[in-house]
Amino acid sequence: MAGDLAIEAEGLRKSYGSVRALDGVDLRAPSGSVLGLLGPNGAGKTTAVRILTTLLPPDGGSARVVGLDVVEDAARLRTRIGLAGQYAAVDENLTGAENLEMVGRLYHLPRGEPKARAAELLDRFDLADAAGRLVRTYSGGMRRRLDLAAALVARPPVLFLDEPTTGLDPRSRLGLWETIEGRVADGTTVLLTTQYLDEADRLADRIAVIDHGRVIASGSSDELKDEVGGERLDVTLESQADTEAAIAALGPLSSESPIVVDGMLCVPIAGRRGTIAAAVRRLDQAGIGIDDVAIRRPTLDDVFLALTGHAAEPAPEASEGNEASEAEVAP
Amino acid sequence: MTGLRNSVSDTLVLARRSFMRIPRAPDLLLSYTVQPIMFVLLFVYVFGGAISTPGYDYVDFLMPGIIVQTMAFGGFVTALGLAEDLKKGLVDRFRSLPMSRAAVLSGRTLSDIALNSLSIAIMIGVGLIAGFSFDAPVAKIAAGVLLLLLWGYAFSWVFAFIGLSASSPESSQAFGFIIIFPLTFVSSAFVPIESMPMALETFAEINPFTTVVDAMRALFLGAPAGNDVWGAVAWSLAIAAVFAFLSVRRYKRAVVR
Numbered sequence: 001m002a003g004d005l006a007i008e009a010e011g012l013r014k015s016y017g018s019v020r021a022l023d024g025v026d027l028r029a030p031s032g033s034v035l036g037l038l039g040p041n042g043a044g045k046t047t048a049v050r051i052l053t054t055l056l057p058p059d060g061g062s063a064r065v066v067g068l069d070v071v072e073d074a075a076r077l078r079t080r081i082g083l084a085g086q087y088a089a090v091d092e093n094l095t096g097a098e099n100l101e102m103v104g105r106l107y108h109l110p111r112g113e114p115k116a117r118a119a120e121l122l123d124r125f126d127l128a129d130a131a132g133r134l135v136r137t138y139s140g141g142m143r144r145r146l147d148l149a150a151a152l153v154a155r156p157p158v159l160f161l162d163e164p165t166t167g168l169d170p171r172s173r174l175g176l177w178e179t180i181e182g183r184v185a186d187g188t189t190v191l192l193t194t195q196y197l198d199e200a201d202r203l204a205d206r207i208a209v210i211d212h213g214r215v216i217a218s219g220s221s222d223e224l225k226d227e228v229g230g231e232r233l234d235v236t237l238e239s240q241a242d243t244e245a246a247i248a249a250l251g252p253l254s255s256e257s258p259i260v261v262d263g264m265l266c267v268p269i270a271g272r273r274g275t276i277a278a279a280v281r282r283l284d285q286a287g288i289g290i291d292d293v294a295i296r297r298p299t300l301d302d303v304f305l306a307l308t309g310h311a312a313e314p315a316p317e318a319s320e321g322n323e324a325s326e327a328e329v330a331p
Numbered sequence: 332m333t334g335l336r337n338s339v340s341d342t343l344v345l346a347r348r349s350f351m352r353i354p355r356a357p358d359l360l361l362s363y364t365v366q367p368i369m370f371v372l373l374f375v376y377v378f379g380g381a382i383s384t385p386g387y388d389y390v391d392f393l394m395p396g397i398i399v400q401t402m403a404f405g406g407f408v409t410a411l412g413l414a415e416d417l418k419k420g421l422v423d424r425f426r427s428l429p430m431s432r433a434a435v436l437s438g439r440t441l442s443d444i445a446l447n448s449l450s451i452a453i454m455i456g457v458g459l460i461a462g463f464s465f466d467a468p469v470a471k472i473a474a475g476v477l478l479l480l481l482w483g484y485a486f487s488w489v490f491a492f493i494g495l496s497a498s499s500p501e502s503s504q505a506f507g508f509i510i511i512f513p514l515t516f517v518s519s520a521f522v523p524i525e526s527m528p529m530a531l532e533t534f535a536e537i538n539p540f541t542t543v544v545d546a547m548r549a550l551f552l553g554a555p556a557g558n559d560v561w562g563a564v565a566w567s568l569a570i571a572a573v574f575a576f577l578s579v580r581r582y583k584r585a586v587v588r
Contacts, residue, residue, distance in 0.1 A: 087420030
């Protein structure tokens with residue numbers, strides 16, 4: 001395989017009518033690594049996944065996955081990839097076991113293998129007790145786990161996960177992360193799209209930030225965070241008139257100068273302990289009234305602000321198909 | 332050869348999947364059981380007395396027509412199922428698998444045949460109770476049943492196309508009914524077409540539903556057939572071929588809504 005790259009895309013372009021979903025995207029993921037595509041809704045992440053999984057032909061550019069061209073070798077490539085989308089694409093009127101067996105048969109696994117593989121995956125994904133239940137009785141988190149299991153039935157060397165945790169409650173989200181990490185430990189290459197920096201941070205070796213169909217930055221999560229500027233202290237004052245005095249008082253806490261956003265004072269800090277206490281003490285000594293003080297970690301918005309100068313468009317939070325927000329039912 | 336074997340196997344896997352849904356979401360079964368019974372009884376006992384069908388008792392005239400109509404509607408499960416698969420992203424999963432491109436569609440249309448067989452049996456049973464009697468040799472009656480299934484199969488492909496084109500499962504169903512209802516009523520299914528105004532009569536004469544209903548009267552009741560039986564087979568095959576082609580083409584481009 002050329003240079004041992006599991007995923008290699010050059011200059012991918014795709015338009016829907018006049019909308020440019022992808023405008024020259026390059027991606028590279030070495031075998032066994034995790035590549036995170038980070039961006040808001042509508043940035044082009046899903047379009048990239050659809051092209052790489054042969055669902056959509058690109059208008060321009062080329063892409064190879066495990067050395068196979070996504071257009072020319074599409075049929076062969078489909079035997080080597082697994083896809084779990086943002087919709088939990090499982091049949092509600094089949095049981096968990098039947099869903100996985102069906103997928104195994106459609107991969108044309110040898111006789112007997114679909115059943116054995118289904119049992120093995122249900123067990124590993126903590127769904128063994130629910131194997132014989134119809135999926136429509138599953139919680140959102142269980143459906144996502146089943147969806148992920150379905151993507152793994154044929155032991156694909158490359159796994160595509162399109163917003164695997166969007167709309168999940170925190171506990172299910174954590175569980176899914178652990179599962180994905182397990183796959184990676186087994187040597188699977190993963191391409192993951194997400195709107196959440198913390199998700200990319202935890203799972204991805206390298207992150208490509210996508211905005212308006214372009215990769216605007218890429219690097220490890222530490223590299224990106226450095227660009228964003230790390231943690232910061234947000235201080236809301238009782239009176240805007242004290243802003244200048246507060247900047248003077250808080251200046252020594254940071255190597256960079258505090259900025260004012262929407263009447264809130266933002267002080268970049270380098271994760272030092274006791275910063276809140278120090279800030280409150282200094283403002284108090286200066287006789288400045290405080291409404292609120294909080295430490296903020298970098299978010300996707302910060303990455304965007306830092307990289308593009310504009311905020312990420314407000315993501316209409318998980319509007320589609322979100323049976324997912326239900327609480328996890330313990331089996 | 333492997334390709335063909337895989338296509339057949341994929342189709343059977345997905346037909347089985349569609350079929351398993353029936354006992355699990357039994358509301359759909361109403362359309363294949365209670366609804367046909369209701370229609371037969373409604374037409375025989377409510378409209379029957381007011382409709383004059385020279386040469387036939389109304390129940391004899393009606394049964395071939397109403398079964399042909401029911402067959403045409405039988406494929407709505409395919410439209411509903413495909414629209415749901417699209418909405419839920421299952422079509423994306425299937426399209427990312429190394430499986431036959433047509434199997435998702437051929438599997439569903441195949442499973443419709445089983446359901447249509449069930450409704451034929453129920454309707455003939457109810458018809459016999461309501462006074463219907465066959466007037467043809469067994470071979471012709473059997474040929475008639477096969478023609479009904481072929482006609483139903485053709486409309487499963489029409490519904491496959493509707494299901495892939497409509498914006499939601501609900502609208503796919505509404506869309507199908509809007510197309511098929513006028514076609515069945517402006518045909519020889521329920522009334523002799525000579526009783527219609529001139530313009531409608533002309534339409535009814537060229538309407539394939541009339542051809543198929545007349546063919547069924549020939550096969551079940553021994554009515555003079557003319558070219559209707561072959562015409563009905565030709566219409567069925569043509570509709571199936573055109574809509575299978577259109578549906579597969581649309582499926583390949585299908586995008587999650």
